[in-house]
Amino acid sequence: MVSGIFLLARDLRREISEVMATEQWAIDAGFRPPCLGVMAVVSKLAPVSQRAISDHLGLDASDVVGVLDILEKAGMVERRRDPDDRRRHAVVLTEAGEQASRRLVALRSQVEDRVLAGLEPEERAQLADLLDRALAARPPTAAPLPLPA
Numbered sequence: 001m002v003s004g005i006f007l008l009a010r011d012l013r014r015e016i017s018e019v020m021a022t023e024q025w026a027i028d029a030g031f032r033p034p035c036l037g038v039m040a041v042v043s044k045l046a047p048v049s050q051r052a053i054s055d056h057l058g059l060d061a062s063d064v065v066g067v068l069d070i071l072e073k074a075g076m077v078e079r080r081r082d083p084d085d086r087r088r089h090a091v092v093l094t095e096a097g098e099q100a101s102r103r104l105v106a107l108r109s110q111v112e113d114r115v116l117a118g119l120e121p122e123e124r125a126q127l128a129d130l131l132d133r134a135l136a137a138r139p140p141t142a143a144p145l146p147l148p149a
Contacts, residue, residue, distance in 0.1 A: 008115065015111040023107070025100065029074035034059060034067045036104055039093075042077055043101040047090035049082065076100055 016036070020026050026035075037057045042048055045056075050068065054061045068091060071077040076097035079089040093101060116124050 011115050012111060015115055016108070019107050019111055023103070025103075029076065029100075030070050031074075032067065032070065034063065035071060036108075038064065038067045038071065039076065039097065039101050039104055042091050042093055042097070046092040047080070047082070048092075049088050049090060050079075051088070053091065071097070 013033075017033070020031060020036075023031075029035075034057070037059075038053055041053050041056045045052065050064050051061065053059075053068075054064045057064070059067075068077060068079060072079060074096075075094055078092050078094055080092065082088040082090040112124075116127070119127065
């Protein structure tokens, strides 16, 4: 028997892929699935180090660099030297990145509404809370850090 969590994750992944396939700006930018998570982290935490992005998403640091290359080439993010540590980069959204981030939030909301249509608002909140708690309980090397609301 397949767990409902896996089926839900599959449905969310499929739905967001279908929605993103209709967003010409994202296609033109060369968006890949990890771009969505990186954009969300940068939007919430900017200026943020590449390492912190990696930690939040549980992605390998070299994968984050590749995603940031895509986003920087598309004009969505900028990497600046961190004034507190010149060896690190601080990542921020550009104006185009801010606009794209707002669009991504709207698309993610649409997808969640479709996939979770069978749940009442309080049930959705409960599901989100349970998933956040499950993620927070994972070992530090595997657990993404929670993003601020």
